[in-house]
Amino acid sequence: MKNIFQTLRFRLLFWYTLSLAFLGVFIILTIHILQYKYSVQLIIGLFIILAIVGFVVVYRITRSITFLSYQMRQISSKTLDKRITSIKGSDEIGQLAKSFNELLNRLDKAFNRERQFIADVAHEMKTPIATLRSSFEVTLHKARTNEEYKKIIKDSIIETDRITSTLKDVLDLAWSEVPNENLRKVFDLSELMNEMSEIAQKLALKKQIIVINSITSHIQMLGFRKRLGRALLNIIDNAIKYSSFKGKIYISLIKEYNNALIIIKDNGQGIEEEELEHIFDRFYRGAKTDKVFGAGLGLAISKATIEIHRGVIQVKSKSKIGSTFSIALPLT
Numbered sequence: 001m002k003n004i005f006q007t008l009r010f011r012l013l014f015w016y017t018l019s020l021a022f023l024g025v026f027i028i029l030t031i032h033i034l035q036y037k038y039s040v041q042l043i044i045g046l047f048i049i050l051a052i053v054g055f056v057v058v059y060r061i062t063r064s065i066t067f068l069s070y071q072m073r074q075i076s077s078k079t080l081d082k083r084i085t086s087i088k089g090s091d092e093i094g095q096l097a098k099s100f101n102e103l104l105n106r107l108d109k110a111f112n113r114e115r116q117f118i119a120d121v122a123h124e125m126k127t128p129i130a131t132l133r134s135s136f137e138v139t140l141h142k143a144r145t146n147e148e149y150k151k152i153i154k155d156s157i158i159e160t161d162r163i164t165s166t167l168k169d170v171l172d173l174a175w176s177e178v179p180n181e182n183l184r185k186v187f188d189l190s191e192l193m194n195e196m197s198e199i200a201q202k203l204a205l206k207k208q209i210i211v212i213n214s215i216t217s218h219i220q221m222l223g224f225r226k227r228l229g230r231a232l233l234n235i236i237d238n239a240i241k242y243s244s245f246k247g248k249i250y251i252s253l254i255k256e257y258n259n260a261l262i263i264i265k266d267n268g269q270g271i272e273e274e275e276l277e278h279i280f281d282r283f284y285r286g287a288k289t290d291k292v293f294g295a296g297l298g299l300a301i302s303k304a305t306i307e308i309h310r311g312v313i314q315v316k317s318k319s320k321i322g323s324t325f326s327i328a329l330p331l332t
């Protein structure tokens with residue numbers, strides 16, 4: 001309320017009221033024009049005052065708008081750190097400049113995040129491609145038997161599969177930040193969890209891991225079914241990858257107040273305390289993972305997806321005892 005006199009709306013309304021008042025006076029004077037000695041001069045004077053006030057008001061408003069648009073034009077994707085500092089007023093134009101600066105802050109942050117992400121991806125992809133190339137170079141150094149060539153090609157296919165899978169994860173992560181809201185649909189989370197549990201059983205066969213599930217039926221939620229499925233699968237995949245032979249995995253889903261609560265628990269190698277705070281970071285891999293293939297993207301993707309669903313993911317883990325991932329997803 002205290003700044004009402006400084007707003008453009010007030011100034012324009014003030015000018016408009018003033019013009020009406022002058023018009024009133026003008027009409028009265030016209031009616032009695034012959035009765036006053038200086039009536040003509042008075043009318044001319046009133047018009048001049050009105051014209052000057054109008055000119056000043058319009059000039060000041062358009063000047064600040066032109067200036068603001070000039071400043072906006074100076075900002076490109078390369079100068080996102082620039083801000084509009086010369087417009088300080090608290091009127092609508094000042095507020096527009098402030099909102100524009102806030103928009104720049106958000107864009108700048110997003111751009112930096114993207115840049116960092118691309119740098120991380122490039123860094124991650126460089127090593128496997130360099131390895132592949134050097135193994136080809138070594139192969140070409142001398143003549144080899146057919147068997148040797150076969151083996152090298154087979155190894156290379158495995159390596160390219162790894163690169164493809166990392167790239168898929170990268171794309172997943174990149175897309176997970178720009179969901180199309182229109183694709184949000186109501187689906188049966190219990191059904192999805194049952195599917196996940198079946199996949200877990202198949203994945204666990206090789207290591208003879210037992211999968212125990214307890215899934216409450218008919219829990220419906222709104223979201224992206226496929227994407228959430230992949231997010232959950234990443235956590236299940238970890239539970240199996242980081243468990244030893246004949247381990248046990250528990251998968252459960254219950255409804256708690258207005259949340260669906262998912263728990264994925266394993267009795268595998270567990271996570272060191274100092275590693276816990278990093279496991280959701282992109283490309284982070286724990287120290288005890290040399291023998292297990294991965295890019296360190298699984299949990300980053302899961303977390304981003306769960307957050308798109310306004311959910312929360314938490315982890316409790318003890319080295320050599322096991323890990324428990326809990327995910328709470330709001331149902332309304």
Ligand SMILES: Nc1ncnc2c1ncn2[C@@H]1O[C@H](COP(=O)(O)OP(=O)(O)OP(=O)(O)O)[C@@H](O)[C@H]1O
Nearest residue numbers: 238239242270279285286294295296297298299323
């Ligand atoms: N259930 C688990 N038990 C033990 N350690 C885990 C578990 N889940 C995650 N971790 C640790 O967290 C790290 C990050 O996990 P994340 O799933 O993001 O990457 P990754 O499994 O190494 O690779 P990717 O999932 O991309 O194939 C892992 O490298 C591992 O050290």
Ligand SMILES: [Mg+2]
Nearest residue numbers: 238294298299
């Ligand atoms: Mg993983």
